[in-house]
Amino acid sequence: MPTPSDNDQAIRLAAFNALQALVERHGEVLSWDRIAEGFQLHGEQHLFANRTRGIFWPRQMQETALSIKTTVPRGSRVARYDDDNVASDGAFLYKFQGTDIEGRDNRRLMRAQQMDAPLIYFYGIEPGFYRPLWPVYISDVDLPSHSFHVMVSEPEMVKRPFVADAKLLPLERRYTTVQAKKRLHQAAFRQHVLRAYEYRCAVCAFPRTELLDGAHILPDRDERGHAEVSNGLALCRLHHGAFDTNLMGFRPDGVIELAPSLLATRDGPTLEHALKGFVGKTLQTPRSRDLRPNQDYLEERYERFRKVG
Numbered sequence: 001m002p003t004p005s006d007n008d009q010a011i012r013l014a015a016f017n018a019l020q021a022l023v024e025r026h027g028e029v030l031s032w033d034r035i036a037e038g039f040q041l042h043g044e045q046h047l048f049a050n051r052t053r054g055i056f057w058p059r060q061m062q063e064t065a066l067s068i069k070t071t072v073p074r075g076s077r078v079a080r081y082d083d084d085n086v087a088s089d090g091a092f093l094y095k096f097q098g099t100d101i102e103g104r105d106n107r108r109l110m111r112a113q114q115m116d117a118p119l120i121y122f123y124g125i126e127p128g129f130y131r132p133l134w135p136v137y138i139s140d141v142d143l144p145s146h147s148f149h150v151m152v153s154e155p156e157m158v159k160r161p162f163v164a165d166a167k168l169l170p171l172e173r174r175y176t177t178v179q180a181k182k183r184l185h186q187a188a189f190r191q192h193v194l195r196a197y198e199y200r201c202a203v204c205a206f207p208r209t210e211l212l213d214g215a216h217i218l219p220d221r222d223e224r225g226h227a228e229v230s231n232g233l234a235l236c237r238l239h240h241g242a243f244d245t246n247l248m249g250f251r252p253d254g255v256i257e258l259a260p261s262l263l264a265t266r267d268g269p270t271l272e273h274a275l276k277g278f279v280g281k282t283l284q285t286p287r288s289r290d291l292r293p294n295q296d297y298l299e300e301r302y303e304r305f306r307k308v309g
Helices: 006-026 032-036 104-115 169-196 237-244 269-278 295-308
Strands: 039-041 044-046 067-070 092-095 119-126 129-142 147-152 212-216 232-236 248-250 256-258
Touching: 006 032, 006 039, 006 044, 006 119, 006 129, 032 129, 104 129, 119 169, 129 169, 147 169, 169 212, 169 232, 212 237, 232 237, 237 248, 237 269, 248 295, 256 269
Parallel strands: 067 119
Antiparallel strands: 039 044, 092 147, 119 129, 129 147, 212 232, 248 256
16 A cells, blocks of 8 residues: 655644644634634644635645535535435545546545545534544545545544554444544534524523533433434533533423422532522523424423422
């Protein structure tokens, strides 16, 4: 198997390290403005991706691509929860640029497959926001559907590419791809819910995105627990924890209650003001009726809260 040039490898590793720093600083979902800042290597500025092209490589890269990108069009109200772009082997399906496998962009991905070169996948979950996946690999080419098969691997494998048994590597990538899809669903759900709630906690209006979650009303494991905004609430970490443990409940009309055991507890100002202080108040829900909590879901969850309490 041919190997990427030292120059391409240096750019790739610098991109991976810079992207890791971005995610650690800003969270797992990045706005295009963050991605467009790019990264530096040896004092020279490089880009992660291109706004208009799905398959991208900096001009300094000689053989393969650096990243691929899918987007959600502006004006779309549909979150990327579905698996319509998933192949039968569990890989992501990534469409050719055009239909000609010999096209310039497609040849770069063909070369990446031949070299087993790692790439970045900027997966669009809503307009202007992406969940980066890396390293990803081109595992196959589907000529009839004009698509590449894309598998996700563990980041450590970039630094230790020959440690794993070659026979086990496809299994590792398939497993990691399945896990990546689960994280994508959660990231897309959280992003869509937070946007609907204008990036504020539905209980206390806390505005820091880093400490906000997309909380499910009905859990994922419930067959009705779809990753839809109407099955979600934007909650800060404190109120999400209280909700998940049935210490805080929401009536179908949105009125906030606490479990009797918590009401009977005597402690400091956090309990008195950040929890007890919201009893009897009403959830702050989205302006759009379509995005508000599903009343049937709220009622079922409230009954569970009452039984546990």
